Structure formats: structure tokens, C-alpha cells
Amino acid sequence: MNKNRLIIHQLLDSNVAHVQGVPVASMVDLNGDWNWQLFQHMLPHHVLLRIAAIRAPLPLLGADNVGWRGGIMDRFSVKAAYKVRMADTPQVTDKVWEIIHKHRGLQRIRVFLWLVCRNKIMTNVERGRRQLTTDTYCPVCNSYPEDVDHVLRSCASTAAVWCSIIKSDKVNEFFSLSISEWIVINLTKPDYFVSHEAEWDILFGALVWYFWKARNALVFNGAVEVNRSILELSRQLRDVAVRALVLQQSNQVVSTPLMRSPVEWTPPEQGWVKLNTDGAPHAISGMASCGGVFRDHMGEWILGFSKFIGVCSVVDAELWGVLVGLESAWSHGFRKIIIETDSLDVCRLLRSDNHSQQGLSLLMHLNRLRHQD
Ligand SMILES: [Zn+2]
Numbered sequence: 001m002n003k004n005r006l007i008i009h010q011l012l013d014s015n016v017a018h019v020q021g022v023p024v025a026s027m028v029d030l031n032g033d034w035n036w037q038l039f040q041h042m043l044p045h046h047v048l049l050r051i052a053a054i055r056a057p058l059p060l061l062g063a064d065n066v067g068w069r070g071g072i073m074d075r076f077s078v079k080a081a082y083k084v085r086m087a088d089t090p091q092v093t094d095k096v097w098e099i100i101h102k103h104r105g106l107q108r109i110r111v112f113l114w115l116v117c118r119n120k121i122m123t124n125v126e127r128g129r130r131q132l133t134t135d136t137y138c139p140v141c142n143s144y145p146e147d148v149d150h151v152l153r154s155c156a157s158t159a160a161v162w163c164s165i166i167k168s169d170k171v172n173e174f175f176s177l178s179i180s181e182w183i184v185i186n187l188t189k190p191d192y193f194v195s196h197e198a199e200w201d202i203l204f205g206a207l208v209w210y211f212w213k214a215r216n217a218l219v220f221n222g223a224v225e226v227n228r229s230i231l232e233l234s235r236q237l238r239d240v241a242v243r244a245l246v247l248q249q250s251n252q253v254v255s256t257p258l259m260r261s262p263v264e265w266t267p268p269e270q271g272w273v274k275l276n277t278d279g280a281p282h283a284i285s286g287m288a289s290c291g292g293v294f295r296d297h298m299g300e301w302i303l304g305f306s307k308f309i310g311v312c313s314v315v316d317a318e319l320w321g322v323l324v325g326l327e328s329a330w331s332h333g334f335r336k337i338i339i340e341t342d343s344l345d346v347c348r349l350l351r352s353d354n355h356s357q358q359g360l361s362l363l364m365h366l367n368r369l370r371h372q373d
Contacts (some may be wrong), residue, residue: 028040028056033056034052048310049287051310052309053316054362055320055361058368061364062364069097073076077347084331095184100114100117100183103202106205106237106241112209116183117183118128119179121148123148123300137255139215140156140218141156143234149179152211152212153174154167159175164196164231165197166194167194178188183208187201199242202237202241202242203234203235206237207233209234210230210233210234210237224342265299267296267297268338270297272338273296273336273338274295274303274338275322275325275329275337275340276340276341277290277292278291278292278318279320281317288310288312288320289306289308289317290307290317291305291306292304314345318341319363320362322341323366
């Protein structure tokens with residue numbers, strides 16, 4: 001169960017063909033615990049740690065059913081599958097995305113900048129790549145292939161506009177950075193390339209946007225924008241955006257700071273015991289454990305427990321806390337128990353009749369305990 005791979009895949013990878021077709025139930029001993037001796041030699045340590053965090057299935061908990069572990073609910077959805085897929089992809093673009101997301105310019109410029117970074121705008125080079133055209137050259141200068149860099153930065157007429165505002169000692173760097181770096185620096189370091197332009201991040205976005213618009217106007221309508229007007233238009237757009245920002249800030253309601261009510265432990269009624277549980281994975285190692293205490297109506301400590309779980313999610317760790325707590329309550333003869341947990345997710349899962357895949361095996365064990373006489 002490395003991330004989202006099934007145990008059986010791990011087993012097949014390990015060339016252990018003789019366990020093919022053997023049900024998971026056969027890996028459980030008579031006490032309902034994993035029979036580690038049967039399979040621990042076949043699986044790597046990190047997989048065993050994940051299995052340790054799953055409560056072994058019991059036949060009395062019901063028949064097997066098909067589920068989708070990727071989402072919170074058991075139903076498969078494209079969204080959940082996408083999330084699972086993306087969780088395995090290194091998020092190298094996160095920083096760029098965050099910076100563009102925080103861009104103070106118009107939303108459509110924000111989206112455009114993101115498309116630029118993803119190399120997704122329809123330049124002639126891109127159209128050629130998609131076999132929509134055989135001519136990938138720039139329709140303005142006819143000298144170079146029209147790629148993102150050429151359209152937004154280095155086509156002669158565009159470059160002339162940039163050069164009129166960029167510091168002379170920064171020109172080389174301005175034109176040699178990768179497109180993502182170029183966008184990031186311009187959005188985050190307003191004084192780096194220019195010295196006399198107010199709100200450079202907003203103006204930069206507006207310029208890039210208008211260069212693209214002008215080119216589209218030329219290709220589709222034959223309209224030739226004078227580049228000088230692009231600079232003026234961009235400055236106007238910047239001024240509008242700045243005014244909107246100022247207005248937005250002055251209209252913002254000053255909200256009262258969030259008052260946290262002090263959380264106070266209250267004792268249960270006489271004859272009841274209260275169980276407080278908690279569970280969490282370690283932030284770095286991912287190794288989870290849980291623990292809890294039982295107290296009586298006087299607030300006196302009755303019993304405590306702690307358990308190492310294995311590798312699992314926060315919710316699973318919290319559920320383990322409740323399960324181990326209820327099991328020790330049962331074995332100590334407590335029958336009137338109030339459970340307190342600080343996890344809203346756990347409360348929701350315990351209250352819900354919906355068979356969620358999240359913590360499924362733990363929930364089934366918990367339900368069995370709740371209905372035990
Ligand atoms: Zn050109």
C-alpha cells in the first residue's frame with residue numbers, strides 16, 4: 001500500500017506468485033490481529049507500517065465491498081482521481097502558481113500569466129506543434145519563430161517598449177531569464193528591473209496582456225496597434241486597478257478578532273466515565289500514535305493508554321484513539337462512556353451512517369463495539 005497502490009500489486013511486484021488469489025482474511029489470526037509471519041517477509045518495511053495502521057478485517061464485520069480510497073466518500077470521481085494522481089507529482093510549479101495567484105491585477109491577467117508559464121498560449125510555434133499551421137514565424141517581424149518569449153518579450157517592437165522602461169544595466173538579464181523566472185521576478189521585485197514605474201507588478205501584467213491582445217488584433221482583425229499606445233493603455237489599466245484596490249481596502253469591514261472560548265473539561269454524570277482521546281502522525285516521520293484517558297464524575301483519573309499505530313492519516317490516528325479507548329473500556333467493564341475528541345472529522349464519521357472509505361475498517365470495528373451488549 002505504498003501511497004495508493006494495492007497490496008496485491010506490491011506482492012506481484014515482489015514475484016510472490018503463490019499468494020495470488022489468497023484473500024486478505026487469510027492473513028488474520030484467530031484473535032483478529034494480522035498474522036505477520038505469513039507476509040512480513042514479502043513486503044518492504046514502509047508497506048508493513050501502513051498495514052499496521054489498518055485494523056485487520058473480521059468476517060463478522062460483513063462482506064467485502066468495492067470502494068475507492070482516493071476520495072472521502074466511497075464513490076469514484078474524476079476529481080478524487082486527479083487529486084490522487086497529483087499527490088504523486090512533484091509540485092515544482094507551486095511557487096510560481098502562488099505568486100501568480102496573489103497577483104494584484106485583473107483576474108483575466110492572472111489567468112493569462114498562468115497560461116504563459118504553462119506554455120499554453122496559442123503562438124504560431126504552439127499552433128505548429130499542434131499541426132494547425134505550417135508557418136510558425138512571427139507575423140510582425142517575419143524573422144523568428146513566434147513562441148511565448150518572442151511574442152511577449154523579444155520581438156523587436158515589443159523589446160523596444162521594454163527597453164524604454166527597463167534599467168539599462170538589467171537589460172541583458174531581463175531578456176535572458178526563463179519565462180517563469182521573468183514573471184516571478186517582475187511580480188515580486190518591483191524595483192529590480194525598473195525604477196520609475198509605480199506598482200510595477202500590476203503594470204507588468206498589463207503590458208504582457210496588451211502585447212498579447214495587440215498581436216491577436218493583428219492576426220484576426222488586421223489591426224496594427226502602435227506599441228507606444230500599449231504602454232499608455234497598460235498604465236491606464238494599472239491606475240484603474242490601483243484605484244479599485246484602494247476602494248476595496250477602504251470598504252473592508254474591520255472584523256472583530258476571533259475570540260476563542262476557553263475549552264474546559266467537564267466531568268461526566270455519576271455512573272458514567274469520560275474518555276478523552278487523541279491521535280496524530282508525527283510531522284516528519286509520519287509514524288502515528290494515539291492515546292487517551294478515562295476519568296470519572298469527580299474528574300479522577302481511572303485509566304490511561306497509548307498505542308503506536310504505524311503510518312496513517314490524522315483522521316485514522318484519531319479513530320484509532322477512539323477504538324483502542326472503547327476496547328479498553330469494554331475490557332474494564334465500563335458500559336456508560338462519553339467520548340471526547342478534538343477532531344471534527346472523527347465526530348462526523350462516527351455520526352454518519354454513510355460508509356465512507358476513510359477509516360473504513362476502523363469504523364466497522366467501532367460500529368461493532370457500539371452495538372455490542
Ligand atoms: Zn517578431
